[in-house]
Amino acid sequence: MLYFPRWLVTVIIAVCAIGVFLALPNAVPERALSTLPSWLPHNQLNLGLDLRGGSYLLLEVDMAAVVQERLENIVDSMRSEMRAAQIGYTGLAASGGEVHFTLTDPRNADRVHEMAAKVDPETDISIDPDGHVSIKFNSLALEARRRSAVDQSIEIVRRRIDESGTKEPTIQREGEDRILVQLPGVGNPEHIKELLGRTAKMTFQLVDENASPQDAERGRVPPGDVLLPMEDDRANGGRGGPAGEILVKRRIMVSGDTLTDAQPTFQNGNEPVVSFKFDSTGARRFGDATRENVGKRFAIVLDNKVISAPVIREPILGGQGIISGSFTVQSASDLALLLRAGALPAPLTILEQRTVGPDLGADSIREGTTASVVAVILVVIFMLVFYGLFGIFANIALFFNLCLMFATLTLLDATLTLPGIAGIALTLGMAVDANVLIYERIREEVRGGRSLISSLQAGFERAFGTILDSHVTTLVAGALMFFLGSGPVKGFAVTLSIGVLTSLFSAILVTRLQIVTWLRRTKPKEIPI
Amino acid sequence: MLRPLIVIRHIPNLNFMGWHRIGFALSLVMTVGSILLFLVQGLNYGIDFAGGTLIEARTLQGPADLATMRATLDKLGLGEVALQNFGSANEVLIRLPRQPGDDKAQMAGVDKIKAALGNSVDYRRTEVVGPTVGNELIRAGVIATVLALLAIAAYVWFRFEWPFGVGAMLSTLHDTLTTIGLFALLQIEFNLTTLAAILTIAGYSINDTVVIYDRVRESMRRHRSMEFGELINRSLNETLSRTILTVSTVALAVLSLLIFGGEVLRGFSIAMLWGVVVGTYSSLFIAAPMLYYIRPKRGGRAKDEEPAAAKPAPRTTARQAARSTR
Numbered sequence: 001m002l003y004f005p006r007w008l009v010t011v012i013i014a015v016c017a018i019g020v021f022l023a024l025p026n027a028v029p030e031r032a033l034s035t036l037p038s039w040l041p042h043n044q045l046n047l048g049l050d051l052r053g054g055s056y057l058l059l060e061v062d063m064a065a066v067v068q069e070r071l072e073n074i075v076d077s078m079r080s081e082m083r084a085a086q087i088g089y090t091g092l093a094a095s096g097g098e099v100h101f102t103l104t105d106p107r108n109a110d111r112v113h114e115m116a117a118k119v120d121p122e123t124d125i126s127i128d129p130d131g132h133v134s135i136k137f138n139s140l141a142l143e144a145r146r147r148s149a150v151d152q153s154i155e156i157v158r159r160r161i162d163e164s165g166t167k168e169p170t171i172q173r174e175g176e177d178r179i180l181v182q183l184p185g186v187g188n189p190e191h192i193k194e195l196l197g198r199t200a201k202m203t204f205q206l207v208d209e210n211a212s213p214q215d216a217e218r219g220r221v222p223p224g225d226v227l228l229p230m231e232d233d234r235a236n237g238g239r240g241g242p243a244g245e246i247l248v249k250r251r252i253m254v255s256g257d258t259l260t261d262a263q264p265t266f267q268n269g270n271e272p273v274v275s276f277k278f279d280s281t282g283a284r285r286f287g288d289a290t291r292e293n294v295g296k297r298f299a300i301v302l303d304n305k306v307i308s309a310p311v312i313r314e315p316i317l318g319g320q321g322i323i324s325g326s327f328t329v330q331s332a333s334d335l336a337l338l339l340r341a342g343a344l345p346a347p348l349t350i351l352e353q354r355t356v357g358p359d360l361g362a363d364s365i366r367e368g369t370t371a372s373v374v375a376v377i378l379v380v381i382f383m384l385v386f387y388g389l390f391g392i393f394a395n396i397a398l399f400f401n402l403c404l405m406f407a408t409l410t411l412l413d414a415t416l417t418l419p420g421i422a423g424i425a426l427t428l429g430m431a432v433d434a435n436v437l438i439y440e441r442i443r444e445e446v447r448g449g450r451s452l453i454s455s456l457q458a459g460f461e462r463a464f465g466t467i468l469d470s471h472v473t474t475l476v477a478g479a480l481m482f483f484l485g486s487g488p489v490k491g492f493a494v495t496l497s498i499g500v501l502t503s504l505f506s507a508i509l510v511t512r513l514q515i516v517t518w519l520r521r522t523k524p525k526e527i528p529i
Numbered sequence: 530m531l532r533p534l535i536v537i538r539h540i541p542n543l544n545f546m547g548w549h550r551i552g553f554a555l556s557l558v559m560t561v562g563s564i565l566l567f568l569v570q571g572l573n574y575g576i577d578f579a580g581g582t583l584i585e586a587r588t589l590q591g592p593a594d595l596a597t598m599r600a601t602l603d604k605l606g607l608g609e610v611a612l613q614n615f616g617s618a619n620e621v622l623i624r625l626p627r628q629p630g631d632d633k634a635q636m637a638g639v640d641k642i643k644a645a646l647g648n649s650v651d652y653r654r655t656e657v658v659g660p661t662v663g664n665e666l667i668r669a670g671v672i673a674t675v676l677a678l679l680a681i682a683a684y685v686w687f688r689f690e691w692p693f694g695v696g697a698m699l700s701t702l703h704d705t706l707t708t709i710g711l712f713a714l715l716q717i718e719f720n721l722t723t724l725a726a727i728l729t730i731a732g733y734s735i736n737d738t739v740v741i742y743d744r745v746r747e748s749m750r751r752h753r754s755m756e757f758g759e760l761i762n763r764s765l766n767e768t769l770s771r772t773i774l775t776v777s778t779v780a781l782a783v784l785s786l787l788i789f790g791g792e793v794l795r796g797f798s799i800a801m802l803w804g805v806v807v808g809t810y811s812s813l814f815i816a817a818p819m820l821y822y823i824r825p826k827r828g829g830r831a832k833d834e835e836p837a838a839a840k841p842a843p844r845t846t847a848r849q850a851a852r853s854t855r
Contacts, residue, residue, distance in 0.1 A: 050793075058662065060632075188652070190643070193636070349632050353639070353657040360585065360653040367791035374785035379778050386774060388533035419722050422786055422794050426801070429782030430733070433775040437740065440771040443536075466743045469688055470736035476680045477732025481725055484673040486666060489725045496729065528532045 002457055002516055012509050016400045022407035043410050048417035048491055049182055051365050053358035055189035057181040058174065059196065059348040061153050063146050066346040067097060067137065070120070074099050074135060076250060077119045079223060087112060089133075099135040106131035149345040150177050157181065157348070159341035160195050178351070187357045199303050199347050200338035202256030204286065206249045207297040207309050226250050231305045231325060246306050248299045253289040258282025262339035264332040265322075272332035273324045276339060283319025291315035300325075302335070368421035375425040376402075383432055387439055389528045393514040394435035394507070401431050401499075401506035408498050417491030427499025430474070434507030438463040443529055452527055456519070460512055467508065474500050537770040545813055546762040546821070552814030556703055563710020570713050575720030575796075576656055578670070580663035582625035582639050585615060585654035586646065592618035598646070605641050616792050620653070632659030670724045677731045678702055685739070692823040693742050697735055700816035704734045704808045711803050717796055726800035733779070734808025737772045738816040744768045745820060749827050758821050765817050776809045 025033060025044050033042055049056050071094035078099065082089055088104035103112060109127045116125045116133070122141035127133045137145075154171060157179055161169045170182040181196075183189060211222045221227055230244040261277040278286055289298075290312050299309040300323055307325040327335070356364075379398065383391035405424065409416065442459030450458065478497035481489050518524075576583045586593075595612050598621065602610040608626045615622040623642065628634040635657050643652070658666075678701055686694030705727050712719050744764040752760060783805060787798035 060661070190640070349659075350636050350657075351632050351659045352662045353636065353655065355652070355655040357651065357653045359587075359651070364791060364793060367789060368794075371786045371789040371791075371794075374789055375782040378781040378785060382778055382781060385534045386536075389531040391533065392531065418793055419725060419797065422722075422790065422797055425782045425786050425790075426729070426779065429779035432778050433736065436771055436774045436778065440768075440774070444767070447540075466740050469684075469739040469743070472684055473681050473735045473739070474729070474732040476684065477677050477728045480673045480677050480680070481728050484669045484676075485725065486669070486721065489721050492722070492725045492729075529536070 002453065002460075002512075002519070004513060004516055008509075009513065012513050015404070015505070016510065019400060019404040019407040022410055023403040023405075026406050026410065041410075045406065045410055046413065046415040047361075047365075048415045048420070048488075049184060049354070049361075050356050050418050050488065051361045051368075051416065052184055053187060053356050053361040054182065054184040055186045055192070055356075056352070056354040057183070057189065057193070057196070057350055058352035059153075059157070059179045059181065060351050061146075061150050061177045061179065061345075062347045062349050063149065063177060066145070066149060067142070068094065070137075071097075071099050071135075074116075074120050074123070076224075078116065078135075081115050081119065082112070083223070085111065085115070097136065099133075101133050103127075103131035103133060109133075146177060150179070152345045153348065154179055156342050156344050157196060160337065161192060163337045163341055164192060164195060166192065179348070185358070187355065189353065189355055193350060193353070195334065195338065196348055197350070198338060199344045200256075200335075200341070201303055201343040202259075202339060203301045204253045204255075204289070205251065205299050205301055206253060206289075206293060207299050208247045208249050209296065211247055221247070224250050228299070228301060228304055228306050230309075231302070231307045246299060246309060248301065248306065253298065254278070254282050254286045256339060256343055258285070259339055262336040264329070264336045267322060267324060271324065272327040272329045273322050274327070274332050274336045274339070275320065275322050278319040280319070283317075286319065286321075287315060287317040291317075364418045365421075368418055368425075372421060372425040372428070375428055379428055379432055383435065387435075387529055389518075390435075390439055390515070393511050393518075394432050394439075396514060397435065397506040397510040398428065398431055400510050401503050402428065404502040404506065405495070405499050408502060409495065412494075412498075414494050414498075415491060416495070417488050419488045419492035420495040423492045423495030424499060427496060427503060431499065431503035431507055433470070434463075434467045434503060435511055437466055438507070438511070439529055442527065446527055446529075452524070453519075455527065456515065460508070464508065467504070471500050471504055541766050541769055543766055543769070544762065545765045546758045546818060549814060549818035549821070552810075552818065556707075556811065556815055559707050559710065560703055563706045563713065566710050566713035570716070572709070572713050572719040573716045575718040575723075576624070576658045576663075577721040578663050578667050578719070580627040580635065580658050580660045582623075582628075582635060582642070582658075583654070583656045584623040584625075584639070584642060584652060585620065586623060586650040586652055587620045588650050589648075593621045593650075595621065598623075601645050602642060605645055607638050607641060610642075621650075627660060627663075632661055635659045666721065670721075673724075673728060674705065674731065677728050678705070681731060681735055685735070685742070689742055689746060690825045692820055692825040693746075695823055696816045696819040697738050697742070699819065700738055700808075700811040701731050701735055703811050703815055704804055705731055707807055708800050708804050712796075712800070717799060720796060722794065722797040723800050726797045726804065729801065730804030730808060734804055734811065737776065737809055737812035740771060740775075741765060741768050741812055741817050742820075745817065746825075749825070753827065757824060757827075761817050761820055765813060769813075772809060772812065776805055780805050 022041055022043075024040060025036065025042055028036060030044065033044065036042060075092055075094045078101075079092060087108045089101045090104065092101035093099070103109065106129060109131065112133060113125055113127060116123065116135050120135075122138050123135050124138050125133070125135050150173060154173060158169075158171045161171065161181065161183070166183050166186060168184055170180075172180050174180040183192065186192065208222065208225045211225065225247050227245050228248050230246055258279050258281055259276050260279045263275050265273055265275045267273045294312050294314060297309050297311050299306045301307070307323060323335070376398070380395045383394045385391070387394060405427070438459050441463045442455050445455035445458045446452075475497055478493045478500065481493035482497065485493060593614065595614070599610065599612050602612070602623070607628065611624040613622050614620065625638050625642065628638045639655060639657055678698055681701055682694045682698035685697040708727055708730060712723065741764060744767055745761060748755070748760050748764050780802065783798055783801045786794055787802060790798055
């Protein structure tokens with residue numbers, strides 16, 4: 001136990017040296033970092049949002065909304081198909097994750113089955129002998145949809161945030177259908193929340209001018225139509241439905257996903273508008289639709305609200321256009337941004353928001369650092385008082401432990417949070433526990449009449465099992481916190497676990513190496529503890 | 530040569546086993562009391578678990594006028610808005626109960642408050658947790674705590690024998706339950722960092738127990754004929770100095786966190802401090818004496834016999850032990 005092979009000595013010294021080397025940049029203030037010589041590492045620990053200030057948003061992709069929307073499409077299609085085929089039914093509706101209705105004549109079951117399979121091939125259709133029909137989504141297809149919806153949402157969220165000019169955002173998937181957005185330095189995320197809170201699904205649909213909106217409001221919406229609220233009265237053009245509602249044909253002329261560009265601009269000098277450009281498919285469709293419907297009105301629908309409903313004066317063939325509404329400069333530029341970034345496949349719900357201002361972050365760093373420094377000083381004095389020279393050995397090991405912790409955290413690219421700093425302070429107190437166990441055992445062996453060398457030997461040997469046991473239990477707790485905890489708890493779990501591991505190395509090997517070297521150099525007659 | 534200033538030279542001879550009944554009774558009262566407090570009074574859950582909104586604001590000019598702010602915010606119809614000073618007179622902590630409705634309703638609450646207070650304050654921290662996340666965090670927290678207790682018991686069982694595992698689990702359970710009881714009694718906010726503290730306590734408070742159990746096991750091999758209660762008592766006395774010293778170093782670190790670590794870490798530090806103290810107490814008065822009742826097997830069939838343990842007992846300690854039996 002007291003014999004150190006040369007390679008082990010080399011390894012211990014090398015590890016300590018690398019630890020100090022990698023931890024060094026953390027001791028330098030950020031702005032002074034560039035003055036360090038180039039051969040030194042420059043990587044500092046990442047600070048968590050609670051320390052540097054910023055916003056953390058947890059979003060959920062609302063799949064239920066997507067499913068419901070598709071089910072309602074099925075309802076519409078089935079209604080018109082069955083009407084065309086003159087099949088009688090009752091109670092056609094979409095609810096509880098399925099479309100259900102009852103056939104007046106169960107003998108039509110086969111025809112309806114075929115019809116439904118054609119309307120949406122990704123469904124499971126069941127019809128019982130009484131004529132009760134239920135159409136559900138195939139679970140595999142639904143799962144695939146969910147995955148692609150989340151992937152797509154992440155992409156759109158990233159584009160929207162990038163376009164908004166936020167620096168260094170982190171956008172990542174969390175669990176099955178969640179997206180974690182971290183925005184360092186953003187102290188007021190309201191604008192970004194607003195941008196992410198909109199699906200921005202834009203469509204161009206014809207206005208139904210044959211039916212009266214008054215009838216529609218009384219609940220008699222003609223089949224194939226939908227009553228939509230107007231975004232603003234001014235966009236109403238003074239005609240159409242009162243109370244800001246307008247009857248629009250469900251059939252989509254052109255959808256917003258064929259847009260290639262959108263920019264905020266001005267019309268008539270000072271009215272903010274959004275100009276847009278279609279791709280070739282969109283331009284052709286838009287051209288055809290406008291040519292066939294000259295003189296009629298079409299609605300520009302954004303997230304189920306009509307922004308404006310202009311009259312088509314002439315076919316629009318160039319694939320370009322302008323959306324005017326009651327925009328402000330800000331809302332025009334937001335809409336342009338949203339259209340450029342694309343529509344979200346599903347609405348996003350904000351589940352959790354945490355924002356820390358830069359002042360509080362700086363305060364937290366200061367308080368956390370003060371607490372840790374005081375903790376170190378107290379522990380160092382304590383060890384000195386109770387163990388003298390051996391306490392110095394323990395304190396030197398503690399220093400290397402601290403360096404190794406920072407080095408490991410930097411290497412792992414871990415993020416330091418305020419609870420993480422608490423974890424560091426705590427592990428400093430725990431790290432010397434191993435020394436205490438070893439030294440107490442040595443003392444006991446000395447008291448028991450053993451020789452100097454054999455006491456040291458027995459001290460290290462016997463204390464090892466105990467040290468291991470106590471460290472493993474703390475690691476177990478740390479691992480559970482890491483896997484089950486969220487944000488701040490994870491940060492604590494990481495520093496705690498790393499601290500426990502590095503303290504095993506430093507308290508056992510680094511302390512032992514110092515004691516062995518001291519033995520060789522001074523050949524003491526007794527142990528000063 | 531640099532000698533230590535303070536040396537604990539003599540092995541104490543305290544009669545821990547004589548006090549164990551009082552210890553058991555006290556712990557039973559504390560544990561049952563904690564459970565009752567938890568059930569009756571409940572915990573003051575922070576927004577991490579309860580959901581809701583927390584805004585830490587600092588006024589730009591002069592101390593915060595809580596009454597005016599309260600009047601402004603009460604008009605919003607957001608339920609019982611709680612206001613309190615936080616740290617300094619300029620800082621106010623605004624707490625909004627969980628809004629009825631879904632996750633969206635929570636976000637709407639913040640927007641209303643920010644609109645009402647406008648630019649008169651600087652928002653230092655805003656936290657909004659919807660009901661979905663809150664419920665998940667509670668579940669994850671309970672799972673983590675239960676798993677930690679089981680995992681620690683399993684590890685001690687694996688390293689020792691089953692009675693040690695049972696003793697370790699019960700004393701750890703005692704430590705975690707009384708910590709929860711303390712939070713229920715004092716109504717200190719119970720949040721995610723408090724939970725982290727409880728899990729850390731579960732992992733750390735076992736350390737003294739392991740040190741003592743190690744010694745009990747060693748003594749069982751060494752003194753085969755010694756009366757078991759006597760053996761436990763001796764093991765406790767022999768390891769007392771390291772129990773106190775190891776706890777002291779951690780307590781020093783926790784104390785400096787409590788004093789200098791700021792408001793955000795306060796709950797964490799209080800839980801840790803209690804856990805460290807009660808963990809030591811339970812190692813001495815619960816975990817060790819409990820072995821007397823659920824006796825591990827004695828004799829040479831110990832799981833991992835170390836050859837070093839076969840050496841005869843040091844004379845001084847043996848003499849002391851003999852003295853203490855009389």
